Amino acid sequence: MTTGTTxxxxxxxxxxxxxxxxxxxxxxxxELLAVADRVRIAHFLEASRRVEPGPxxxxxxxxxxxxxxxxxxxxxxxxxxxTLVTIGACATAGxxxxxxxxxDVDEFRSVVYARPEYVSTLATSTPIAAHVTVDYELHGCPIxxxxxxxxxxxxxxxxxxxxxxxxxxxxxxQRGNVCVVVAHGTPCLGPVTHAGCGAICPAYxxxxxxxxxxxxxxxxxxxxxxxxxxxxxxxxxxxxxxxxNAAAPAFVExxxxxxxxxxxxxxxDAAAAQP
Amino acid sequence: MxxxxxxxxxxxxLARVEGEGAxxxxxxxxxxxxxxxxxxxxxxFFEALLRGRRHTExxxxxxxxxxxxxxxxxxxxxxxxxxxxGVVVDPAVADLRRLLYCGEWIxxxxxxxYLLHAPDFLGYPSAxxxxxxxxxxxxxxxxxxxxxxxxxxxxxxxxxHPVNVRVGGFYRTPSRQExxxxxxxxxxxxxxxxxxxxxxxxxxFPDFQHDHELLALVSPxxxxxxxxxxxxxxxxxxxxGRFEDHIIEEQVPHSTALHARLAGRGRYAVGPAARYTLNxxxxxxxxxxxxxxxxxxxxxxxxxxxxxxxxxxxxxxxDEAIRLIDRYEPPERPFVDVPPxxxxxxxxxxxxxxxxxxxxxxxxxxxxxxxxxxxxxxQNQASIEDDLRRFVGSRLDLDDERLTWQCEQAxxxxxxxxxxxxxxxxxxxxxR
Numbered sequence: 001m002t003t004g005t006t007x008x009x010x011x012x013x014x015x016x017x018x019x020x021x022x023x024x025x026x027x028x029x030x031e032l033l034a035v036a037d038r039v040r041i042a043h044f045l046e047a048s049r050r051v052e053p054g055p056x057x058x059x060x061x062x063x064x065x066x067x068x069x070x071x072x073x074x075x076x077x078x079x080x081x082x083t084l085v086t087i088g089a090c091a092t093a094g095x096x097x098x099x100x101x102x103x104d105v106d107e108f109r110s111v112v113y114a115r116p117e118y119v120s121t122l123a124t125s126t127p128i129a130a131h132v133t134v135d136y137e138l139h140g141c142p143i144x145x146x147x148x149x150x151x152x153x154x155x156x157x158x159x160x161x162x163x164x165x166x167x168x169x170x171x172x173x174q175r176g177n178v179c180v181v182v183a184h185g186t187p188c189l190g191p192v193t194h195a196g197c198g199a200i201c202p203a204y205x206x207x208x209x210x211x212x213x214x215x216x217x218x219x220x221x222x223x224x225x226x227x228x229x230x231x232x233x234x235x236x237x238x239x240x241x242x243x244x245n246a247a248a249p250a251f252v253e254x255x256x257x258x259x260x261x262x263x264x265x266x267x268x269d270a271a272a273a274q275p
Numbered sequence: 276m277x278x279x280x281x282x283x284x285x286x287x288x289l290a291r292v293e294g295e296g297a298x299x300x301x302x303x304x305x306x307x308x309x310x311x312x313x314x315x316x317x318x319x320f321f322e323a324l325l326r327g328r329r330h331t332e333x334x335x336x337x338x339x340x341x342x343x344x345x346x347x348x349x350x351x352x353x354x355x356x357x358x359x360x361g362v363v364v365d366p367a368v369a370d371l372r373r374l375l376y377c378g379e380w381i382x383x384x385x386x387x388x389y390l391l392h393a394p395d396f397l398g399y400p401s402a403x404x405x406x407x408x409x410x411x412x413x414x415x416x417x418x419x420x421x422x423x424x425x426x427x428x429x430x431x432x433x434x435x436h437p438v439n440v441r442v443g444g445f446y447r448t449p450s451r452q453e454x455x456x457x458x459x460x461x462x463x464x465x466x467x468x469x470x471x472x473x474x475x476x477x478x479x480f481p482d483f484q485h486d487h488e489l490l491a492l493v494s495p496x497x498x499x500x501x502x503x504x505x506x507x508x509x510x511x512x513x514x515x516g517r518f519e520d521h522i523i524e525e526q527v528p529h530s531t532a533l534h535a536r537l538a539g540r541g542r543y544a545v546g547p548a549a550r551y552t553l554n555x556x557x558x559x560x561x562x563x564x565x566x567x568x569x570x571x572x573x574x575x576x577x578x579x580x581x582x583x584x585x586x587x588x589x590x591x592x593x594d595e596a597i598r599l600i601d602r603y604e605p606p607e608r609p610f611v612d613v614p615p616x617x618x619x620x621x622x623x624x625x626x627x628x629x630x631x632x633x634x635x636x637x638x639x640x641x642x643x644x645x646x647x648x649x650x651x652x653x654q655n656q657a658s659i660e661d662d663l664r665r666f667v668g669s670r671l672d673l674d675d676e677r678l679t680w681q682c683e684q685a686x687x688x689x690x691x692x693x694x695x696x697x698x699x700x701x702x703x704x705x706x707r
Binding site: 015016017018019020021022023024026027029030032033036041044047048049050051066069070095096097099103105107108109110111113121125141142154156197200201203204205206209211236239244 | 281288289316317318319320322323326328329332335336339340341342343345384400401402403404406410413414417418420421424432433434435436439441445446449518609648680683692696
């Protein structure tokens with residue numbers, strides 16, 4: 001990835017987000033110093049006031065694009081980065097702040113701020129890939145730190161990261177969890193959700209709430225039937241999909257698939273069911 | 276002398292804080308004309324997007340305001356929703372919440388001391404640079420941080436945005452056997468925390484005192500985490516439900532965070548120093564002994580010494596966590612049902628950075644009709660700016676580089692979380 005004996009450089013960037021995904025790097029308590037031995041951390045504001053100019057070998061990008069200034073900034077980050085990896089639900093799917101995409105952002109702004117004119121924001125929260133080419137995406141709200149280490153390690157040695165694309169159901173089996181849907185009738189997004197967390201929620205007797213976003217090939221109809229059979233209302237289903245990965249196209253799609261027209265009414269958009 | 280000339284100091288992207296902010300200071304001669312803590316992190320509109328969500332959702336949704344202190348958001352959200360619905364949780368569940376919260380304090384405080392703040396006192400740009408000379412110190416910090424995270428992972432499922440918290444309690448509660456191994460991991464961390472207090476107490480603290488009114492929860496009998504009434508050092512006390520009668524949030528043009536003030540009184544500060552000053556007598560004997568040995572007096576009004584209070588609070592949190600594990604008996608049920616009703620509920624808990632207030636309005640079906648969240652950093656913003664103004668005024672003989680770094684350090688005294696307050700820091704010192 002780099003020539004000669006210089007260590008590869010790593011940069012970490014933040015856009016609209018909670019800081020949790022970049023914190024995952026600092027949460028690698030057993031590996032952090034080893035990582036710092038192998039790469040030069042050239043730009044990581046949460047950890048260091050020393051900032052080195054680009055170009056950077058690897059950029060980790062957290063957060064979604066919600067301002068005009070950030071539209072420009074992500075382009076500069078892309079230009080300065082050989083490999084750009086987006087980390088987390090905000091960067092890959094707009095994050096929970098993408099709920100504005102289904103609402104009126106001016107109304108949102110006036111609810112929070114008395115002087116909304118002081119606050120500049122875009123009408124939508126969009127993933128990084130909507131603006132620049134992304135080389136690799138790591139899902140999750142937050143990302144899993146073992147997956148983050150896998151991506152960094154793979155990029156350091158020049159191989160493709162080994163990140164499974166199957167659903168959370170596979171991880172439940174691996175972990176030996178009892179299926180919460182079958183055993184308790186608990187609503188669960190596990191069948192349509194991207195693996196990576198290690199099936200934490202079902203291990204705690206809770207249904208998966210989809211924080212890793214959609215798997216690659218979700219079976220929409222089967223999941224719709226499953227959720228309705230557990231007693232969820234249409235509005236509940238829409239809310240479940242429209243949370244932390246609200247702008248992931250497959251979840252937007254799924255939230256529509258599950259919403260059928262009420263008896264005697266014509267077709268309507270799922271947004272109308274959003275309370 | 277050139278450094279006496281009019282000048283501007285700018286830090287356009289503040290480092291080692293959580294979130295995006297900037298600092299701007301403008302000096303004309305000997306007069307500090309303007310000090311601004313600019314918080315430019317883009318707004319995410321949580322209070323707006325919570326409307327129409329179910330009353331069971333705020334713990335998960337508001338956790339996403341901050342990846343550093345998600346447990347604080349979960350705890351304040353649960354407190355507010357349970358208040359609205361008139362539900363009280365099982366005492367064993369309340370103890371488990373306190374244990375979970377101890378884990379977050381340990382993790383967050385250690386992160387701040389070792390990775391964000393200590394490098395300022397020792398002259399390093401980062402802890403990773405510090406590790407090149409003092410790997411042992413950074414390893415000690417990481418080991419303590421890991422101990423805190425282990426509590427959160429065991430009780431919450433994962434360290435960031437834990438999944439096991441629900442309105443009314445937990446999805447699943449551990450057995451005594453599951454909790455026991457945790458104790459063995461916390462014991463060595465407690466020794467490391469005591470070493471941390473001794474280490475930090477030897478730092479060179481600038482001579483500086485503020486006169487902010489300090490505000491924290493107070494719950495007689497124990498150090499405040501997950502509950503209490505509000506009190507200030509000027510003698511004001513009120514229940515959490517009256518928070519909005521006393522705290523006014525104002526918007527300023529340079530910030531996407533709102534500035535909070537005490538009605539009719541002005542700026543105030545929250546956080547470890549406020550908690551300590553108002554609750555010192557409720558520390559555990561071990562933590563109190565560590566505080567005394569470190570030279571912390573009855574109150575802490577030098578903001579630079581907040582790092583010392585954080586270290587003492589880590590000792591307390593570890594001591595308290597061990598106590599809670601030792602006396603733990605699993606509740607009969609992991610949670611109580613929380614049937615919704617049309618009501619307004621209030622909740623406040625002590626996040627690592629200070630009091631975190633939530634208020635929710637619910638309709639009869641349990642859908643949220645209104646939400647209000649007041650995070651610690653927006654409450655501290657006016658005090659941080661006041662500290663900077665006075666600090667810069669007394670140190671104009673320093674060159675720009677040195678002064679800028681010291682100003683950044685002054686900001687980091689408050690461990691500001693810009694992601695929480697919506698936004699944070701980039702320092703500009705303008706000298707004319």
